[in-house]
Amino acid sequence: MLKKILPKETAQIGASKFHLVLVGCGGTGSFLAGHLARLLTGSVIGETIEDVLLIDGDSVESKNVGRQLFSKHDVGKNKAEVLANRYNLAFGLDIKWYPDFLTQDNFSELLPGSNRSHPVLILGCLDTAAARKIILDKVTDKWGNPAWWLDAGNGPSAGQIVLGSTGSIEKISSGIGAYLVEYLPYPPLVFPDLVNPVQDIEKSLSCAEMLQSEEQSLNVNALVAGLMAEMLRLFLTGDLSYNIVQLDVSSFITVPNLVTDEWLEDYLSKQSAKDLTPSLA
Numbered sequence: 038m039l040k041k042i043l044p045k046e047t048a049q050i051g052a053s054k055f056h057l058v059l060v061g062c063g064g065t066g067s068f069l070a071g072h073l074a075r076l077l078t079g080s081v082i083g084e085t086i087e088d089v090l091l092i093d094g095d096s097v098e099s100k101n102v103g104r105q106l107f108s109k110h111d112v113g114k115n116k117a118e119v120l121a122n123r124y125n126l127a128f129g130l131d132i133k134w135y136p137d138f139l140t141q142d143n144f145s146e147l148l149p150g151s152n153r154s155h156p157v158l159i160l161g162c163l164d165t166a167a168a169r170k171i172i173l174d175k176v177t178d179k180w181g182n183p184a185w186w187l188d189a190g191n192g193p194s195a196g197q198i199v200l201g202s203t204g205s206i207e208k209i210s211s212g213i214g215a216y217l218v219e220y221l222p223y224p225p226l227v228f229p230d231l232v233n234p235v236q237d238i239e240k241s242l243s244c245a246e247m248l249q250s251e252e253q254s255l256n257v258n259a260l261v262a263g264l265m266a267e268m269l270r271l272f273l274t275g276d277l278s279y280n281i282v283q284l285d286v287s288s289f290i291t292v293p294n295l296v297t298d299e300w301l302e303d304y305l306s307k308q309s310a311k312d313l314t315p316s317l318a
Contacts, residue, residue, distance in 0.1 A: 040218045040296045042200065042277045054087035055185075055273070056149045059160045060139050060172070062093035062116040064258040065189050065265070066162035067106035072266030073160075074124035074132070076273075085273045087155055088131070091117040092147065094138035104255065139168065144175045148184070160269070161188035161224070162262075170232045173225050177204050187272075188224035189265045190231065194254045194287040196261045198268055199224035200280045210305055213298050221280050221296065222304065254286050264291070 057073065059066055070091060077083045097111040097119060111119045121134035135147055148157055159176070163169055169188065176184045189198045201223035203209060208220035225232040264282055271277035281294035294300065 039278055040212070040216060041275055042218045042221065042280060042296060043272060043275050054085055055156055055158045056087050057089045057158050057160060058092065058148055059089070059162065060092045061162035061164070061168070062091055062120055063095060063101070063162070063164070064105055065191065065262045066091075066093065066160075067116065067120060068259045068262035069160065069162055069189075069265055070120040070124065070132075071106060072262060072269075074128050074130060076266070076270060077130055077132075078128045080270075082270060082273050088133065090147065091121050091132060091134045092137075092139050093117040094136065105258070139171060141171055141174065144171065148175075157184040158269075158272075159184055159186045159188075160265070161186060162265075163188075164190070166230075166232050169225060173204075173223060173232055176223065185272075186223055187265065187269060188231065189261050191257050191261050194257055195283070195285045196257060197228065197284070198261065198265050198282045199227050200268065200272065200277075201226065206305060206308060209301065212296070213301050218296055222308075226308075227281065227304075257286050260284065260286060 059070060059073065062070060073089055077086060077089065093116045095116050097105075097107045097114055097116055099109075099112055101107050101116075102109055102112065105116075107116070107119065115134070115136040117134035118136050121132040124130055125132055137143070139147065148159070149155070159172060161169060161172060172186065176186060185200065185202045187198065187200045190196055201221045203220040204223055204226060205220070209222055211220060212218040261284070264284065268277065268279075268282060279293040279295050282291060283294075284291045
């Protein structure tokens with residue numbers, strides 16, 4: 038059975054509006070911000086978006102210019118503020134920004150309380166396990182508000198994009214036999230390494246530094262952002278049927294994972310409440 042992924046209350050465009058929160062405005066996030074601005078102005082998809090908030094505590098450095106979507110004029114300024122002001126001015130939008138990092142303490146303050154008529158959709162463009170762990174901790178019952186989470190990550194030439202909405206096996210299992218799938222495992226529950234702090238310790242170079250040393254493709258972040266934006270567009274129009282996209286720039290391979298009963302059953306057969314609970318603690 039070919040399934041569609043969306044909250045049941047948003048089966049029609051405009052039936053509900055999402056709060057979009059972009060966390061991380063660097064390598065991938067700076068490109069994704071432009072796509073969000075275009076979605077807001079270039080199609081009826083704008084009707085499905087209540088508001089957009091950009092979050093990042095970093096300032097633009099000279100090494101970011103040309104590799105991320107910043108200019109020499111932006112050096113020294115906050116990344117989230119630069120992007121929000123740029124697209125607000127260009128398209129007459131009202132994108133908000135927060136010039137600091139997302140933390141356990143400010144999470145509930147920054148992210149609007151989600152409800153069935155105005156759900157939250159977190160767009161994660163982060164490069165540390167610790168930052169993803171903050172989101173994972175908060176989107177569970179500890180925060181108390183259900184949220185969708187579309188996460189993107191990449192290495193030198195490959196990456197993945199994952200969409201999820203729950204950490205509950207019972208809720209995930211409800212999608213078996215259903216046409217509309219409202220519950221999918223959060224990104225770190227599909228790829229546990231996303232919240233593995235060992236990765237951060239072993240990682241010696243940032244994305245910008247890898248680009249400078251030519252260890253990372255100049256285009257991988259832009260390509261990931263483009264695929265992420267298309268996945269978001271399909272989700273907002275109710276036409277998304279896959280929850281994961283994996284890509285390899287060096288070999289020009291892109292592999293989507295269709296959400297089927299077979300995939301859900303296979304995933305659930307490898308998981309249990311005992312397996313999931315520790316990762317959410």
